[in-house]
Amino acid sequence: xxxxxxxxxxxxxxxxxxxxxxxxxxxxxxxxxxxxxxxxxxxxxxxxxxxxxxxxxxxxxxxxxxxxxxxxxxxxxxxxxxxxxxxxxxxxxxxxxxxxxxxxxxxxxxxxxxxxxxxxxxxxxxxxxxxxxxxxxxxxxxxxxxxxxxxxxxxxxxxxxxxxxxxxxxxxxxxxxxxxxxxxxxxxxxxxxxxxxxxxxxxxxxxxxxxxxxxxxxxxxxxxxxxxxxxxxxxxxxxxxxxxxxxxxxxxxxxxxxxxxxxxxxxxxxxxxxxxxxxxxxxxxxxxxxxxxxxxxxxxxxxxxxxxxxxxxxxxxxxxxxxxxxxxxxxxxxxxxxxxxxxxxxxxxxxxxxxxxxxxxxxxxxxxxxxxxxxxxxxxxxxxxxxxxxxxxxxxxxxxxxxxxxxxxxxxxxxxxxxxxxxxxxxxxxxxxxxxxxxxxxxxxxxxxxxxxxxxxxxxxxxxxxxxxxxxxxxxxxxxxxxxxxxxxxxxxxxxxxxxxxxxxxxxxxxxxxxxxxxxxxxxxxxxxxxxxxxxxxxxxxxxxxx
Amino acid sequence: xxxxxxxxxxxxxxxxxxxxxxxxxxxxxxxxxxxxxxxxxxxxxxxxxxxxxxxxxxxxxxxxxxxxxxxxxxxxxxxxxxxxxxxxxxxxxxxxxxxxxxxxxxxxxxxxxxxxxxxxxxxxxxxxxxxxxxxxxxxxxxxxxxxxxxxxxxxxxxxxxxxxxxxxxxxxxxxxxxxxxxxxxxxxxxxxxxxxxxxxxxxxxxxxxxxxxxxxxxxxxx
Numbered sequence: 097x098x099x100x101x102x103x104x105x106x107x108x109x110x111x112x113x114x115x116x117x118x119x120x121x122x123x124x125x126x127x128x129x130x131x132x133x134x135x136x137x138x139x140x141x142x143x144x145x146x147x148x149x150x151x152x153x154x155x156x157x158x159x160x161x162x163x164x165x166x167x168x169x170x171x172x173x174x175x176x177x178x179x180x181x182x183x184x185x186x187x188x189x190x191x192x193x194x195x196x197x198x199x200x201x202x203x204x205x206x207x208x209x210x211x212x213x214x215x216x217x218x219x220x221x222x223x224x225x226x227x228x229x230x231x232x233x234x235x236x237x238x239x240x241x242x243x244x245x246x247x248x249x250x251x252x253x254x255x256x257x258x259x260x261x262x263x264x265x266x267x268x269x270x271x272x273x274x275x276x277x278x279x280x281x282x283x284x285x286x287x288x289x290x291x292x293x294x295x296x297x298x299x300x301x302x303x304x305x306x307x308x309x310x311x312x313x314x315x316x317x318x319x320x321x322x323x324x325x326x327x328x329x330x331x332x333x334x335x336x337x338x339x340x341x342x343x344x345x346x347x348x349x350x351x352x353x354x355x356x357x358x359x360x361x362x363x364x365x366x367x368x369x370x371x372x373x374x375x376x377x378x379x380x381x382x383x384x385x386x387x388x389x390x391x392x393x394x395x396x397x398x399x400x401x402x403x404x405x406x407x408x409x410x411x412x413x414x415x416x417x418x419x420x421x422x423x424x425x426x427x428x429x430x431x432x433x434x435x436x437x438x439x440x441x442x443x444x445x446x447x448x449x450x451x452x453x454x455x456x457x458x459x460x461x462x463x464x465x466x467x468x469x470x471x472x473x474x475x476x477x478x479x480x481x482x483x484x485x486x487x488x489x490x491x492x493x494x495x496x497x498x499x500x501x502x503x504x505x506x507x508x509x510x511x512x513x514x515x516x517x518x519x520x521x522x523x524x525x526x527x528x529x530x531x532x533x534x535x536x537x538x539x540x541x542x543x544x545x546x547x548x549x550x551x552x553x554x555x556x557x558x559x560x561x562x563x564x565x566x567x568x569x570x571x572x573x574x575x576x577x578x579x580x581x582x583x584x585x586x587x588x589x590x591x592x593x594x595x596x597x598x599x600x601x602x603x604x605x606x607x608x609x610x611x612x613x614x615x616x617x618x619x620x621x622x623x624x625x626x627x628x629x630x631x632x633x634x635x636x637x638x639x640x641x642x643x
Numbered sequence: 644x645x646x647x648x649x650x651x652x653x654x655x656x657x658x659x660x661x662x663x664x665x666x667x668x669x670x671x672x673x674x675x676x677x678x679x680x681x682x683x684x685x686x687x688x689x690x691x692x693x694x695x696x697x698x699x700x701x702x703x704x705x706x707x708x709x710x711x712x713x714x715x716x717x718x719x720x721x722x723x724x725x726x727x728x729x730x731x732x733x734x735x736x737x738x739x740x741x742x743x744x745x746x747x748x749x750x751x752x753x754x755x756x757x758x759x760x761x762x763x764x765x766x767x768x769x770x771x772x773x774x775x776x777x778x779x780x781x782x783x784x785x786x787x788x789x790x791x792x793x794x795x796x797x798x799x800x801x802x803x804x805x806x807x808x809x810x811x812x813x814x815x816x817x818x819x820x821x822x823x824x825x826x827x828x829x830x831x832x833x834x835x836x837x838x839x840x841x842x843x844x845x846x847x848x849x850x851x852x853x854x855x856x857x858x859x860x861x862x863x864x865x
């Protein structure tokens with residue numbers, strides 16, 4: 097008697113699993129950056145257009161394939177055509193690469209979470225130097241949050257060549273991160289289905305709390321106005337459209353095989369069209385929501401730094417000219433500067449080089465993405481809030497939920513084909529296969545805990561998945577529409593779910609989406625070729641800035 | 644004559660205490676920054692307190708126990724609230740070496756700060772770097788404790804899940820053999836009449852006709 101395929105306990109678990117996979121760190125740290133770079137409010141126009149034209153159709157396609165074939169990515173594509181099983185293998189390999197380096201982010205989140213239970217927060221003060229007369233030099237030149245990230249967390253080496261040894265603290269955190277992932281995938285859909293209730297919903301709770309806190313912060317409106325003022329001329333910039341398409345594509349996690357894996361555990365009669373629309377809408381809504389939170393935090397941080405800068409300039413002037421303490425305020429600063437320049441020209445010109453020009457715009461202009469945003473900018477804002485330990489714990493807990501949710505999808509993409517294959521699953525029980533996968537990934541992931549590990553991470557992040565995924569999804573779409581046959585697929589879906597496939601989806605699958613992907617692919621390929629040598633940013637300990 | 648002496652003394656004092664003089668230190672206070680609305684005004688009484696604190700610090704230095712308040716000289720008080728001071732020896736002709744004054748102030752900086760409700764940032768002695776308080780360093784870093792707790796919880800949970808999975812599988816392995824036994828019994832119950840297997844009446848869920856006597860009862864027992 098053949099074992100029945102495990103199923104989701106209810107369709108809500110499936111939707112939550114997809115949401116928890118799609119809503120990940122990219123929504124929090126990539127979308128706000130893109131929004132800022134490509135015209136603020138006007139970026140939403142290409143974003144929503146790409147969502148409707150590219151995101152929803154491709155998501156529906158993957159879910160439908162998984163639900164119809166009821167196997168992981170390798171088996172599903174082999175069923176469509178034996179020549180196409182390579183697509184499935186490619187998906188598994190890309191998922192493997194991704195899970196190798198993605199869990200390191202969870203390890204860092206754990207590290208920061210554990211360090212949040214201290215007063216004061218360790219990244220809010222610089223450590224003292226040797227004879228306790230001042231602060232550590234590297235920390236003085238950078239800021240305390242940057243110092244904590246680059247020196248305490250990563251202990252980064254000056255370049256990729258100098259590997260250094262494995263740092264035991266991040267290694268322990270990585271081990272813990274993999275153990276947590278193993279715990280969640282141990283029993284297959286039975287355990288994953290329960291975990292995704294939390295990983296999908298808790299981040300929203302934290303985001304709402306942060307939204308309320310963020311909007312009430314001093315200076316938050318500066319950030320929000322700066323972000324949402326639309327710069328209409330950016331709509332004519334092709335890069336805005338390309339980045340919108342790319343963001344939708346990668347944010348939904350297409351091509352990894354995770355969506356196929358999740359959908360394969362569905363009842364055949366499940367209405368995956370409705371779920372595809374729901375998941376893609378929620379994913380985009382979360383991006384916008386997270387960027388509102390991020391920009392209020394940006395505004396707070398920029399205003400705080402601007403006011404600090406003004407205070408420093410006032411102090412410098414007060415000390416040099418022995419003015420009355422408290423006389424200089426933000427409003428009369430310029431006037432007094434002018435007066436002093438005319439009254440004591442020699443003294444003023446002496447100390448003039450030390451006066452920094454404080455500008456709110458330049459503080460807001462520092463657009464950051466990626467780990468820099470999550471671990472430097474946010475921590476800098478958090479350390480200035482009241483009860484900073486609470487906000488810190490909440491924030492890193494949210495990052496962990498987002499990261500683990502995405503990891504569940506990644507590992508499902510690798511495990512489902514393995515457990516589907518008769519050869520492997522007859523020899524080893526499900527728990528052992530999951531354990532082996534986690535062990536291998538953890539061992540390889542130790543590379544990212546070395547001193548040069550962050551450089552490896554950046555390289556993987558930028559180059560590991562982009563082109564391969566575009567190619568995979570392109571082949572997927574062509575395979576379903578032309579190799580398997582669009583009409584055959586449509587009749588399969590109708591027999592399975594009982595609903596006809598609307599003309600809109602057919603037009604998108606057969607024509608528009610492949611064209612879009614081809615153009616993205618051509619763009620990226622030419623971009624790589626034209627750039628020449630591939631680069632990474634290094635941390636210079638003596639200057640404390642990135643090269 | 645007395646006036647002449649008085650002017651002489653003040654002149655000597657003036658020479659001893661000058662901005663940039665040997666062994667003189669500049670002090671800078673930021674009272675309004677520190678206290679905001681509760682800031683007090685800097686007047687001669689506060690200056691007297693300052694002299695007293697400096698004299699107190701010097702008296703703690705061995706060989707300088709005889710330092711009096713009048714040995715501390717202040718000059719060039721500005722609106723910033725900054726001024727210069729020197730400490731003279733009992734003869735009031737020479738100033739005490741800067742090194743001694745520096746070490747004395749450093750050792751008592753905390754009490755001087757507290758006397759004026761200020762801290763190291765708002766009461767600055769230029770050229771006297773203050774010793775910063777090292778941050779509290781517990782013997783076991785806090786993060787390792789929390790890490791250990793969560794690590795143990797996760798390991799226990801994994802062990803429980805794996806063990807319960809193994810139990811369930813063992814129970815499932817026993818069940819098919821039990822189901823097989825029941826099937827055998829079912830087969831035994833199928834009676835064979837005239838070589839043709841037929842189901843017993845009650846297995847079909849029909850009613851038993853009590854009027855119909857069973858085989859066994861027709862034959863009287865021996």
